[in-house]
Amino acid sequence: MALLEIKDLHASVAGKPILKGINLTINFGEVHAIMGPNGSGKSTLSNVLAGNEAYEKTAGEVLFAEQNLDDLAAHERACAGMFLAFQYPVEIPGISNMYFLKAAVNAVRAYQGREQLDAMEFLDFVETRKKVVKIRDDLLERAVNSGFSGGEKKRNEIFQMAMLEPKLGILDETDSGLDIDALRIVADGVNALRSPERGFLVITHYQRLLNYIEPDFVHVLVHGQIVKSGGKELALELESEGYASWSGEEGP
Amino acid sequence: MKIQDEKSFDELAGKQYKYGFVTDIESDSLPPGLNEQIVREISRRKNEPEWLTEWRVKAFKHWETMEQPTWAKVEFPPIDYQAISYYSAPKQKISAPKSLDEVDPELLATYEKLGIPLREQEVLAGVVAVDAVFDSVSVATTFRGKLEEMGIVFCSFSEAVQKHPELVRKYLGTVVPYKDNYFATLNSAVFSDGSFCYVPPGVRCPMELSTYFRINAANTGQFERTLLVADEGACVSYLEGCTAPQRDENQLHAAVVELVALGNAQIKYSTVQNWYPGDKDGRGGIYNFVTKRGHCRGDNSKISWTQVETGSAITWKYPSCVLKGDHSVGEFYSVAVTNNLQQADTGTKMIHIGKNTRSTIVSKGISAGRAQNSYRGLVRIQETAENARNFSQCDSMLIGDRCGAHTFPYIEVGNPTAQVEHEATTTKIGEDQIFYCNQRGLETEEAVNLIVNGFCKEVFRELPMEFAVEAQKLLGISLEGSVG
Ligand SMILES: Nc1ncnc2c1ncn2[C@@H]1O[C@H](COP(=O)(O)OP(=O)(O)OP(=O)(O)O)[C@@H](O)[C@H]1O
Ligand SMILES: [Mg+2]
Numbered sequence: 001m002a003l004l005e006i007k008d009l010h011a012s013v014a015g016k017p018i019l020k021g022i023n024l025t026i027n028f029g030e031v032h033a034i035m036g037p038n039g040s041g042k043s044t045l046s047n048v049l050a051g052n053e054a055y056e057k058t059a060g061e062v063l064f065a066e067q068n069l070d071d072l073a074a075h076e077r078a079c080a081g082m083f084l085a086f087q088y089p090v091e092i093p094g095i096s097n098m099y100f101l102k103a104a105v106n107a108v109r110a111y112q113g114r115e116q117l118d119a120m121e122f123l124d125f126v127e128t129r130k131k132v133v134k135i136r137d138d139l140l141e142r143a144v145n146s147g148f149s150g151g152e153k154k155r156n157e158i159f160q161m162a163m164l165e166p167k168l169g170i171l172d173e174t175d176s177g178l179d180i181d182a183l184r185i186v187a188d189g190v191n192a193l194r195s196p197e198r199g200f201l202v203i204t205h206y207q208r209l210l211n212y213i214e215p216d217f218v219h220v221l222v223h224g225q226i227v228k229s230g231g232k233e234l235a236l237e238l239e240s241e242g243y244a245s246w247s248g249e250e251g252p
Numbered sequence: 253m254k255i256q257d258e259k260s261f262d263e264l265a266g267k268q269y270k271y272g273f274v275t276d277i278e279s280d281s282l283p284p285g286l287n288e289q290i291v292r293e294i295s296r297r298k299n300e301p302e303w304l305t306e307w308r309v310k311a312f313k314h315w316e317t318m319e320q321p322t323w324a325k326v327e328f329p330p331i332d333y334q335a336i337s338y339y340s341a342p343k344q345k346i347s348a349p350k351s352l353d354e355v356d357p358e359l360l361a362t363y364e365k366l367g368i369p370l371r372e373q374e375v376l377a378g379v380v381a382v383d384a385v386f387d388s389v390s391v392a393t394t395f396r397g398k399l400e401e402m403g404i405v406f407c408s409f410s411e412a413v414q415k416h417p418e419l420v421r422k423y424l425g426t427v428v429p430y431k432d433n434y435f436a437t438l439n440s441a442v443f444s445d446g447s448f449c450y451v452p453p454g455v456r457c458p459m460e461l462s463t464y465f466r467i468n469a470a471n472t473g474q475f476e477r478t479l480l481v482a483d484e485g486a487c488v489s490y491l492e493g494c495t496a497p498q499r500d501e502n503q504l505h506a507a508v509v510e511l512v513a514l515g516n517a518q519i520k521y522s523t524v525q526n527w528y529p530g531d532k533d534g535r536g537g538i539y540n541f542v543t544k545r546g547h548c549r550g551d552n553s554k555i556s557w558t559q560v561e562t563g564s565a566i567t568w569k570y571p572s573c574v575l576k577g578d579h580s581v582g583e584f585y586s587v588a589v590t591n592n593l594q595q596a597d598t599g600t601k602m603i604h605i606g607k608n609t610r611s612t613i614v615s616k617g618i619s620a621g622r623a624q625n626s627y628r629g630l631v632r633i634q635e636t637a638e639n640a641r642n643f644s645q646c647d648s649m650l651i652g653d654r655c656g657a658h659t660f661p662y663i664e665v666g667n668p669t670a671q672v673e674h675e676a677t678t679t680k681i682g683e684d685q686i687f688y689c690n691q692r693g694l695e696t697e698e699a700v701n702l703i704v705n706g707f708c709k710e711v712f713r714e715l716p717m718e719f720a721v722e723a724q725k726l727l728g729i730s731l732e733g734s735v736g
Contacts, residue, residue: 052687074690083691090688093679094706103702104692111693143706160692 001066003028003168003199004049009060011048017058018044020224026168029196033210034203035235036221037243042203043087045221046172050084051077065167079111081167085157085174087203092144097156098126100144101163108164126163133159133189150177158189169193170201175209187212207239222246282339288312291441294339298410301417304424311430311440318434325626325658326566326595328539331504338442338475404457404488405450409477412448419450423481427510427547427574435506435568436543443477443508451486451517460716461490476507482517484550489520491716505564507542515550515577520558522715524723526730527563529594537565537594544571548580548606556583557600558714560723562730565594570628572601575609575637582611585711587723589730590623590655599628599660604637604670613644616708619655620731626658633670640670648678649707651700651731679707701728 004026011019018041026032036042047055051074062069064082106116135155145153154174161169175183190213202213210232218234219226227246282290291312295305399406405416412420430440451457482488513519527538546555557571573582584600602611617625633640648657659676681703689699705724712720
């Protein structure tokens with residue numbers, strides 16, 4: 001059974017077609033990287049997968065652990081084990097990060113028929129997860145992403161991922177805006193979470209991240225289509241040659 | 253799935269409160285209509301002393317010369333004051349449901365969500381009278397015994413008129429004079445009943461008054477009158493209202509609340525208001541026109557208003573503080589939620605008269621559906637108020653794009669040493685925030701709940717603990733179906 005199977009996926013935003021026939025299969029235990037020029041549809045893909053209603057799927061089929069995604073609302077996809085680390089995490093004033101995480105963890109557990117964590121158990125769990133992804137205590141006490149620096153927001157996303165223990169982690173440019181140390185910490189976190197029961201889809205512009213998180217496959221997304229797939233060496237190729245050969249006249 | 257949900261929600265909304273507004277006036281009531289005769293008759297039936305009868309009559313005569321105010325940002329059809337019956341015997345039974353089986357299932361579902369025990373549900377739904385439930389338990393008696401030992405008077409207004417006429421006479425109308433405004437004047441003429449509390453010098457009331465029964469505030473009537481006096485150094489916390497939606501057959505509510513804090517006294521007055529807001533098309537629903545005011549008469553006194561308003565079709569309400577004593581403090585913390593076609597025009601007035609007086613205003617308005625929510629606040633620093641300070645914060649939150657939020661701050665500064673700060677923000681619950689929560693496993697309704705509760709935190713913090721929890725749940729229920 002594949003973790004994620006995307007078949008001929010088409011999607012539009014605000015009536016404008018963006019994804020034009022994506023095919024991609026991710027098996028359990030695999031890490032796939034997607035690279036591609038600005039505006040090629042990478043975030044669109046992650047939003048469609050996560051069930052953002054602002055994005056309209058117009059054709060194709062996506063199976064997540066053999067479940068048809070059309071049957072699952074956004075929160076159900078999350079509960080079923082899909083996690084999106086946002087390119088631009090939103091702020092939620094007034095709600096502490098801890099409180100938010102507790103609500104999220106317990107919502108996911110409820111969906112999966114597992115027992116709820118009480119306050120003490122939750123705190124213990126937070127401690128164990130802090131060993132995987134280091135995060136400052138004051139960030140946990142503060143309102144969700146409110147006033148966090150760009151890098152702090154990204155790190156918070158990965159911490160949330162560590163707390164929610166998804167089957168599939170989609171990382172949308174989590175490396176952008178991270179300083180070198182933070183990049184390491186985030187990559188170490190992801191590597192610690194790598195397991196045969198879990199897969200990752202890592203969207204990035206920089207080969208550098210892939211030195212830390214070694215992908216099994218690299219795909220190039222241009223104009224809403226995967227134009228090339230290969231091993232991790234493809235990322236190095238792109239780094240030196242860019243996307244010029246695929247961009248055509250629509251390109252920058 | 254979503255469409256189905258909406259449909260069943262609509263169906264339920266259509267059924268809602270079906271049993272709530274059937275009136276069957278028994279012979280114990282006065283016929284509809286308002287004139288001097290009626291006013292005198294009300295007073296006579298309540299066996300009131302002559303001074304009170306004359307006070308009511310003066311109010312009535314003055315009311316006749318007044319016109320209903322039109323400045324508030326609310327719209328409603330004209331009220332026919334002659335069609336209202338101004339007196340019903342206290343224990344009159346309205347055509348009540350005979351058991352919970354006859355009660356609107358949606359209402360019961362709401363009680364369920366609020367976690368209200370079955371016996372209380374019966375009272376709230378009008379199946380049983382309050383005393384029928386609690387006579388046997390006699391909690392009330394024990395409670396009152398304890399207060400009496402401390403010299404605290406806490407009883408119905410009518411009872412206070414009989415047993416403590418000197419106290420009532422000394423303070424009634426001294427905060428809200430009978431000429432104050434159209435609705436307060438009407439109330440002065442015809443008020444039915446309400447609560448009275450007097451805390452003697454130096455006594456701290458050991459419990460939240462009126463919280464001992466969730467329902468004791470139910471069935472208080474249409475023209476409620478409350479008077480709370482904290483004598484020198486006394487301290488009292490009073491809670492009005494009920495988180496459960498109340499069954500009430502009266503459309504117009506015009507209550508008056510007067511608070512008096514003498515030197516070093518403190519009064520905390522919390523309200524949770526959840527009257528029937530009308531159906532989703534705005535039919536029915538309570539018009540809530542309330543005059544609430546507190547006098548900080550003595551030095552170092554403090555009055556604090558905290559309110560969570562989710563009910564009523566129209567709310568028109570400005571709990572105010574007159575800060576007369578030097579170093580006196582006034583506070584106003586408010587959450588007002590409007591959904592569907594509800595309209596709220598609320599706010600506060602802080603009148604600084606004494607030296608070094610301070611006031612704080614924190615107002616959170618939330619609108620959803622096609623609702624309109626206005627904040628109207630007056631901060632007046634009089635010439636005498638050396639070194640007065642005010643801080644106001646008015647935040648509005650919009651859910652969806654058919655609702656409105658309006659802020660009308662009025663600031664009058666008559667003394668150059670004053671410091672007045674006003675902050676206002678308007679935020680919209682963004683689709684992106686909701687999606688973010690969805691992506692972490694939270695359903696949309698839970699997400700809205702979370703975001704809204706975060707927004708209201710500063711106010712909930714001011715509520716008595718137990719009520720803060722209920723208020724949070726209440727907010728969620730009030731906003732159900734407002735997104736998606
Ligand atoms: N809400 C929207 N309304 C209109 N156009 C949109 C919207 N969201 C995305 N688009 C457009 O869709 C296209 C794909 O955007 P997307 O965010 O998927 O690109 P991306 O590959 O993630 O780019 P980047 O590398 O810059 O993050 C862009 O042209 C973008 O302007
Ligand atoms: Mg992007």
